[in-house]
Amino acid sequence: MVPALAITGLTKTYGNGFTALKGIDLTVEQGDFFALLGPNGAGKSTTIGIISSLIQKTTGNVSVFGCNTDTQFSQAKQYLGLVPQEFNFHVFEKVFDIVVNQAGYYGLPKSQAVSRANELLKQLDLWDKRDTQARMLSGGMKRRLMIARALVHKPKLLVLDEPTAGVDIELRRSMWEFLQRINREGTTIILTTHYLEEAEQLCRNIAIINDGKIAENTNTKELLKRLDCEVFILDCDIQPNTLPPLHGYTLTQSDENTLEVEITKGQSLNAVFNHLSQHAINITSMRNKTNRLEELFVKLVNKGTA
């Protein structure tokens, strides 16, 4: 089966001499939900720009479902839908027109374009706003409009560049559900995001790009297994007078009713709970201090820049 996206030896040097990509190789399989992560300026948006023909590459090859973006650009573009980071529609156009026009640019006849636009605007809760000029929409609505526009020609590969940036948590979760549904229905998705819990929640595979190079490219679960230390926050119902030390564990009191415990590979949380129970300290809730993927991300990025 041909991969949904195959990138080999991709480099990009801008006119000012800045090299944003230093030879990237990346493969995304069909049906995958793939995260492309990296700090600001790492090269994520440049990579997406090249895949979607908005940025001219310096060297390398990009294929979408086996179609080279240089030699079979028309077919490659038919397979691809893009949700860019910044709003890039004409703000004085109506929501419905923006979606229908985009379908037209892909050669979809008007009747099909209208029916597809109706379907997507209803699915993305924009139906009531179909005759509203895009400038009148809220930030979240604008994001959903860009998703509707990108999906109007039924692309097999959807690329989303920070689609939930600045979106409230409720809307973000509804967008996650929508993306998971279209992924289950067969659309391959590539996502860049700074919300690492989003990548952890949604994506099966992850590539981390740093300083124009791929620092990591693996399965999300495999990546998380590499985490050798996690810090948990434990909320207690009573204030411990003196914190009893536990041999082999780092247990600290961060405030009156909150404890922090560091668990390294091979250690068990049961030991901590038993120990605290013996000292009449009840745990009412527990959570990770930081997102697990976030910890790994910071380590990998710091390793790359060190």
Add this chain to the structure above:
Amino acid sequence: MNIQQLWVAYATLVRKEIKRFTRIWVQTLLPPVITMSLYFIIFGKLIGERIGEMSGTPYITFVVPGLVMMAVINNSYSNVVSSFFSAKFNRSIEELQVSPTPSSIIIAGYISGGALRGLLIGIIVTTVSFFFTSVAIHNVFITLVVIVLAAVLFSLAGFINAVFANSFDDISIIPTFVLTPLTYLGGVFYSIDMLPTFGQILSQFNPILYLVNSFRYGILGISDINIGAAITGLCLMVVALYGVCWYLLEKTHKLKQ
């Protein structure tokens, strides 16, 4: 994309362009009517009655073709330059760039939009002229060919300007410092026979002179130039400018980073 898909993409672009300039009709369709009415009143009626005849035609009738052509040129040019530059500025051009629509269709769509606005303005200004004078068309074929060529030619020129423009200043420089002087010196208000020899020779290098005179020939049957050569030259210029537009989009990656 197959032929049908290309046609859909083209029709979408043209429909979008027509919607754009009709949505803002107060900015696009109304001003030329007011400006040209003032030209007819001041140059045609007030001053024209003192001038009398030019090339054997009442002065107000003589200036009608030139004023129509001036409106067509300005509006075709400004429609494409402002529409395409706006698309670059607000990045909505990316809607087209990510799509499989080829450069030739993008150019054809924008040029058709600009030409249609120019022609619509031409019809409106011609209608306005009927309130001031009566004009019978001498040669319908030449009139139509020349006005369509003019609209297409200056839409293409506007497209090139928009591709190079990096700011809103850049889209007003050419109309102000090049297009307006060439139009005024292109025989809209006078016959080049009135100019000294040097002026007549210099005017031969002004492409707008050929447009105005060819159009005037189509309407009034009078001209200072060879019509056949002028139309051939205009056709060649349209082909050349289309080639430049295509080259800019396809080969120089002017719109890409």
